[in-house]
Amino acid sequence: MQFFPISDWDDAYANADHIPGADGFIKRWPKQAARFRKALSKQGRAMLDVAYGPGERNRLDLFYPETEPKGLAVFVHGGYWMRFDRSFWSHLAEGPLASGWIVAMPSYSLCPAVGIPQITREVAAGVEFAARGIKGPIRLAGHSAGGHLVARMVCKASPLKKSVQTRIEKTLSISPVSDLRPLCRLKINDVLKLTDKDAAKESPALLEPVAGADVVCWVGAAERSEFVRQNLLLAAVWHGLDARITHVEEPDRHHFDVIDGLVDARSPLTRAFCG
Numbered sequence: 001m002q003f004f005p006i007s008d009w010d011d012a013y014a015n016a017d018h019i020p021g022a023d024g025f026i027k028r029w030p031k032q033a034a035r036f037r038k039a040l041s042k043q044g045r046a047m048l049d050v051a052y053g054p055g056e057r058n059r060l061d062l063f064y065p066e067t068e069p070k071g072l073a074v075f076v077h078g079g080y081w082m083r084f085d086r087s088f089w090s091h092l093a094e095g096p097l098a099s100g101w102i103v104a105m106p107s108y109s110l111c112p113a114v115g116i117p118q119i120t121r122e123v124a125a126g127v128e129f130a131a132r133g134i135k136g137p138i139r140l141a142g143h144s145a146g147g148h149l150v151a152r153m154v155c156k157a158s159p160l161k162k163s164v165q166t167r168i169e170k171t172l173s174i175s176p177v178s179d180l181r182p183l184c185r186l187k188i189n190d191v192l193k194l195t196d197k198d199a200a201k202e203s204p205a206l207l208e209p210v211a212g213a214d215v216v217c218w219v220g221a222a223e224r225s226e227f228v229r230q231n232l233l234l235a236a237v238w239h240g241l242d243a244r245i246t247h248v249e250e251p252d253r254h255h256f257d258v259i260d261g262l263v264d265a266r267s268p269l270t271r272a273f274c275g
Helices: 022-042 090-098 116-132 145-153 181-185 196-201 225-239 268-274
Strands: 046-051 059-063 072-076 102-106 138-143 168-174 214-220 244-250
Touching: 022 046, 022 090, 059 090, 059 116, 072 090, 072 116, 072 145, 090 102, 090 268, 102 116, 116 138, 116 145, 116 196, 138 145, 138 268, 145 168, 168 268, 181 196, 214 225, 214 268, 225 244, 244 268
Parallel strands: 072 102, 072 138, 138 168, 168 214, 214 244
Antiparallel strands: 046 059, 059 102
């Protein structure tokens, strides 16, 4: 892929503006998620609105497979650290559930009420809380800002307890922002309030992964070139730092539909995460 000089940094990170029917995706997600939660609740396979911390948004949902669970899978949502919550994404548990994993979906506090370092700590607290009551290995997946957050969990400079971190056997970082420094140039930094210091400390691509971390860096080939670059950056840097890296650019997928594979246990995305 050829990278060109960037004159408009805000446009370079604008996803919805370049996705036909973007509003339709945003309207469909919570409806799909609500139907999924209703069905799982009727089956007695959902535990909803569980507090994992003191914050108003420190809540998570748990979904249980029909078979003996293999372990814990956690999905961390995106939204540029300033939008959405777990209620938009419940249906993305379907593929991992069918693959035999208990799925946890946490919400977290949003910018500007808190900064990204605090969000990182909250996600770690959510993972630790879920891990306490669930035996076996842990797998982490996240999309966009969530892709950044799950990558942070497997850094040596992670807020996760070592006893939990050592249980993580795979991390799926979907369309991540792995180097936060460019965001300091964007108008949304009025909300994110990232300083140069925090951007560097919170950038997985500038940090060292735990030895032997198994990380899948996945992006849609039709995404904005900056997201393709950010995904490749994480894969390239961590490959040289003793991590096991799988790098995927999925054809004909953009930033909003690249996650769709998680609803199907047979999809390449779910197989990469749960296989």
